[in-house]
Amino acid sequence: MQDSAVGKQSKDILLEVNNLSVDYFASNGAVHAVRDVSFVLRRGEILGLAGESGCGKSTLAYAVSRLLRPPAYVTGGEVLYYPRGREEGASPLVQSKLPKSGRANKNNGSEAIDVLQLSPSELRAFRWSEISIVFQSAMNALNPVMTVGDQITDVLKAHRPDMGPSQRKKRASELLNLVGIAADRLNSYPHELSGGMRQRAVIAIALALNPELIIMDEPTTALDVVVQREILQLISDLCREFSTALIFITHDLSLLLELSDQIAIMYAGKMIEKASSQDIYEHPRHPYSYGLLNAFPSLHGPIRKMVGIPGSPPDLRAIPSGCPFRERCPLAFEPCTTVVPSLQSATAEKPQQLVSCHLYDSRLSSRGIPSTTDLARSYESLAEGSRA
Ligand SMILES: Nc1ncnc2c1ncn2[C@@H]1O[C@H](COP(=O)(O)OP(=O)(O)OP(=O)(O)O)[C@@H](O)[C@H]1O
Numbered sequence: 001m002q003d004s005a006v007g008k009q010s011k012d013i014l015l016e017v018n019n020l021s022v023d024y025f026a027s028n029g030a031v032h033a034v035r036d037v038s039f040v041l042r043r044g045e046i047l048g049l050a051g052e053s054g055c056g057k058s059t060l061a062y063a064v065s066r067l068l069r070p071p072a073y074v075t076g077g078e079v080l081y082y083p084r085g086r087e088e089g090a091s092p093l094v095q096s097k098l099p100k101s102g103r104a105n106k107n108n109g110s111e112a113i114d115v116l117q118l119s120p121s122e123l124r125a126f127r128w129s130e131i132s133i134v135f136q137s138a139m140n141a142l143n144p145v146m147t148v149g150d151q152i153t154d155v156l157k158a159h160r161p162d163m164g165p166s167q168r169k170k171r172a173s174e175l176l177n178l179v180g181i182a183a184d185r186l187n188s189y190p191h192e193l194s195g196g197m198r199q200r201a202v203i204a205i206a207l208a209l210n211p212e213l214i215i216m217d218e219p220t221t222a223l224d225v226v227v228q229r230e231i232l233q234l235i236s237d238l239c240r241e242f243s244t245a246l247i248f249i250t251h252d253l254s255l256l257l258e259l260s261d262q263i264a265i266m267y268a269g270k271m272i273e274k275a276s277s278q279d280i281y282e283h284p285r286h287p288y289s290y291g292l293l294n295a296f297p298s299l300h301g302p303i304r305k306m307v308g309i310p311g312s313p314p315d316l317r318a319i320p321s322g323c324p325f326r327e328r329c330p331l332a333f334e335p336c337t338t339v340v341p342s343l344q345s346a347t348a349e350k351p352q353q354l355v356s357c358h359l360y361d362s363r364l365s366s367r368g369i370p371s372t373t374d375l376a377r378s379y380e381s382l383a384e385g386s387r388a
Helices: 057-064 093-097 121-125 146-161 166-176 181-187 195-207 225-242 252-261 276-284 287-294 372-383
Strands: 012-026 029-042 046-050 072-081 103-105 111-114 131-134 214-218 245-249 262-267 269-277
Touching: 012 057, 029 057, 029 072, 029 245, 029 269, 046 057, 046 166, 046 225, 046 252, 057 214, 057 245, 072 131, 093 214, 103 146, 121 269, 146 166, 146 181, 146 195, 195 225, 214 225, 225 245, 225 252, 252 276, 262 276, 262 287, 269 276, 269 287, 287 372
Parallel strands: 046 245, 046 262, 131 214, 214 245
Antiparallel strands: 012 029, 012 072, 072 111, 103 111, 262 269
8 A cells, every 4th residue: 555645745736626517318317427526636646436336437537538428418517627837847739729718717826727618629739648548448449550659659749749750759669668568569560469568558658748647447457357457556656657647447446545545435426435545444434435345355454254235326317315325324324314415524633534424523423433343333233134
């Protein structure tokens, strides 16, 4: 597990997502896939998104990178991006092409770009140079009739017109080396590479323009677990080396805990807990976070009883009132049925650990803050058929 790296890294805010909501307008009703999500990502920070299948992780990642297609629509909120100043090396394309009009003076001392307001041409300038995106099965997105080298130099040609052919080739070789592929593979076609190498080549392309942020949604699902781990480790090492921020999604929770600075846990379209990976690992606060972590066996530490979370997430077309997790929660109490909890500091000692749960609101709960033992016992009693 990484140290609480936020303290070590720059405190600059790179991305600020405020009250973002996304619906899929399906024929059988609107699916509320992302609901009022707010979070901040700092420069160079690695944020892991976790949660059961269907909780809205990919939709959030697509919304932030403006890749949503109908029937998905952003129904509210903003995605503010804080580019580096010209003197700090922001890409010239972004400096010249992004509108002054789309920028808002915000906190943080620098101007923000509202990503959701960018026009198509502004978006083209923004993608790759500021944000790179690697989605599921990305390695299959390589063009089968172009060499890997040409695919890298194409990106450079489109976005860095100042670079000549020999500079582009040199940069392509450097990038392949960075991801552990010998430069003589520049002339290889994708079918001549293994799955792991193709995935590395995709990462090289994502890094080509030194973006500030990379978003990866299960980038390694098609690979075996050993190669998956190697590649995710490589990505996080490279992000640390270049201070590139990373938002990544994987179902491998132990890997997520190991590689991320911060973890955000989603449930039914909401962010229900956000904290450093160390805090989440040592003391998950939300009963759902505890249940999710406890559903995986640990290779280290004492032997513990594993109890799964009963039931299944709600239908996102008809979300129940109050807390969306209450029907599965072993510690649900009266206010959970009516009052929607908001994301707030869990305790005064750890104000950075944010949780969306009434158990941490002394105005609503008189039980006192639950310990991990309380959370474990509550699941055990639920499994035994009696409420804690
Ligand atoms: N095109 C669509 N039309 C209607 N509903 C959709 C569509 N795409 C996704 N959804 C719904 O939106 C919700 C969020 O989906 P999303 O893919 O973002 O979840 P996820 O957490 O990334 O899941 P997974 O881990 O399985 O990738 C799910 O309930 C899903 O069924």
